[in-house]
Amino acid sequence: MADKVYVAGVDVGSTTAKAVILDSDRNIVGKSLQDVSPRVAEDAETAFVKACQDAGIDREQVALITGTGYGRLKVRFGSLIVTEISCHAKGSQFIYPNTRLTLDIGGQDTKAIRLGPNGEIIDFSMNDKCSAGTGRFLDVCADALGHSVADLGPMSERSKRPTKITSTCTVFAETEVSNQLARGRKPEDIVNGLHHSIAERSISLMRRVGIEDEITFTGGVSRNTGLVRALEEKLGRKINVSPLSQWFGAIGGAIFALEELEKGNDPSFTQLEVSS
Amino acid sequence: MITIGMDIGTGSTKGIVLEDNQKIIGRALMPTKGSPSAMATKVLNECLKNAKLDINEVDYVASTGYGRYMMEERKIQISDLTTTGRGAKFIYSDYNPELVLDIGTQSSRALRIDERGKVIQFKMNERCAAGSGRFIERCSKYLTVPMEKISDTALAGENPQRISSVCAVLSETEIINHVSLGTPVEDILMGVFVSIADRAGTLLRRLKMDDDVYLAGGLVHMPAMKKALESVLDHGVHSHPDAHYAAAIGAARLGYQRLMKQRAIAQ
Structure with missing residues (x-):
């Protein structure tokens, strides 16, 4: 179990920050919702930590994190940055193909x-x-x-x-x-x-x-x-x-992260801006 | 000959008593609260009192503004665009006004008028609060600066804080962020006036602004508004103590014209 791979999507909106943890089989194993204050970077961090807790995993177990949403550049701990337009589209098609x-x-x-x-x-x-x-x-x-x-x-x-x-x-x-x-x-x-x-x-x-x-x-x-x-x-x-509709941006972000891993890319050390 | 012009606006109701089409002998202004028709009656009585006249001595009453159809005492109702143009021409008769800017509680308008004060072209925004007096009222509420102090407070601002949102509601978040970052309230408020002035500038440019601007409406009696307009426009900006009454004056004058015409036909 310890070597299981996880990815995360953190969607920082104008009002709330949403985070989702996905395992390598595309199961949603954890999620969180956090109100956004003027200290956006801290709120993004909190959302991510809460989602890890919800999934029952350590943050080190998350191989790749995508930041998305209006405050995506504040997801400083993430390695992938994707616009919320791409992420909502991705999340929608993941749940409703x-x-x-x-x-x-x-x-x-x-x-x-x-x-x-x-x-x-x-x-x-x-x-x-x-x-x-x-x-x-x-x-x-x-x-x-x-x-x-x-x-x-x-x-x-x-x-x-x-x-x-x-x-x-x-x-x-x-x-x-x-x-x-x-x-x-x-x-x-x-x-x-x-x-x-x-x-x-x-x-x-x-x-x-x-x-x-x-x-x-x-x-x-x-x-x-x-x-x-x-x-x-x-x-x-x-x-x-969907009852998860609020998390679709975060889900889409996590899918992008997983796809990068599956392609064999590991952009952990450089931030990539993906535009699709 | 006594004619009265009543301007029933969304923010305030204004009344003007005019003698022989030239002399203002009475006036009244009250915030519009409750039913527009009751408000119109109240302000009408108030300006009669101010002119020391009885309603029987009045020859004609013309109404204008958003509540113009709701005033029972009216003999005619006239669009506020028309009355603002005529009124501005009258109060700025020492100049030759061609461009009039009218900023009210729920709208802003730029008018181009001819030598008689007739509107020949106009651009307006009445669908969005960002360029109107309502924006200032909201700021007054959440920044807890009373409306009567808002202009003076803004004038004390040394570095007007740019507001980047074009929506009055989205600006609130931005303003609250500025407050929490310690920006002086004076600078924020001057920034709000500048942002309203920016929007007015857009309207004026759509009329191919090429001359000085003459102000009308409720917001323009605030010195901060005039200063903000001067900072964003390339032409001179003129205000007048009667600017708030421009539409009411225009209504009273058009009422006079109408009365004269009726009498000429009757003879």
Whole structure:
């Protein structure tokens, strides 16, 4: 057992850091989730250490570590650096092999990535300039409603008619939410309306790369069941959402590390920037 | 002849009492809270009181701004773009204003006007909070600097801190990081004004900015805003104590025109 080979993927996002440990048979043996503070490098380290603990292994047993995500350059203990676009695509196809389009909604950005049958990235489109439609948008609106983001999914399931939300901007949507509450609209209808508005924005981003058959939804916001429902309603089809969807970037990173090892490369002493 | 112009904005409601199309004899300004129609009535009464007039002595009331359709006392409602252009032309009549910049609570607009104050071209942003007064209001909240001190505090900033995010919400994270790194709040605030000025500059350049800029709207009475605009624009920036009332003044003047026309037809 001692000579078993492990790899890791550490995905440092704007809001949370995620780490995954994979064994050489591609089994996920450990994972962790860590909130991100202004000291990003420390948070990346903590996420990695926690994932090793979860897997019950020593960090020395990890042969290769990939850093990915917005804070990937802060994964200083890693040897491979891969963009989160490549990693989310890789992770999606690892869990759902027929994925042709990955929608990744994180704390501060949204990406639509179109994939070929062998996992190659054909096209992608992203919004990282504006917080509308991101996790941040939901945080701000949940605050205005006096709820936590975790409540939003179950709340919107009680709604029969979504309240139309016309503001795109997070700041203006917050005001609109308060105004709608003052007008006596039900909180669940407002939440449902917010989900519909995010779904619409996400779909227009996906259209830019071309909506393909099998869609996989990744990133922290994919845990929101109300948004999943709104997306499925508007798309007229089911989409893949895994309980691990938040870790898909980290999983993809770990797969990249394993592939490097399998190719016989050991970039342990030099940092490689892989672009695919 | 007494005409009143009421500008019911997202941030504040302004009222102007105009005598014979020339002389401002009363005014009032209050933050917009609750129903816009009740707010309009309140400000209307306030500016009547200020002018020492009774509503029966008023010949015409024109409304403008986002809540213009909700004012029951109005005889006409006019788009705020139109009234801002006319109002700016009036308050800056000593100059020859061609470019007007109007920064409000939820929008920013750049207008090109003709010699009568008629809008011939405009660019606006009302979909994003980054270039508007709301951004400042939010900063005031989480940096705990009251709105009435925000401009003076910013003016004390010696090294304005560049804000790289173009989104008001994403900027918050950036600002909080600056605070935790020990950047003086004065420098951060001046940076916020500069970032709003940058966005206004983009709007003005889309109008092929080639001349001085004349300010209107709620944010521009803040000296820090004027200073920030001067630092990013290549042309002169003019402000006026009545700049906040530009749209209300424009409404009162257009109301007067309309009244004159009606009377001419009646004769």
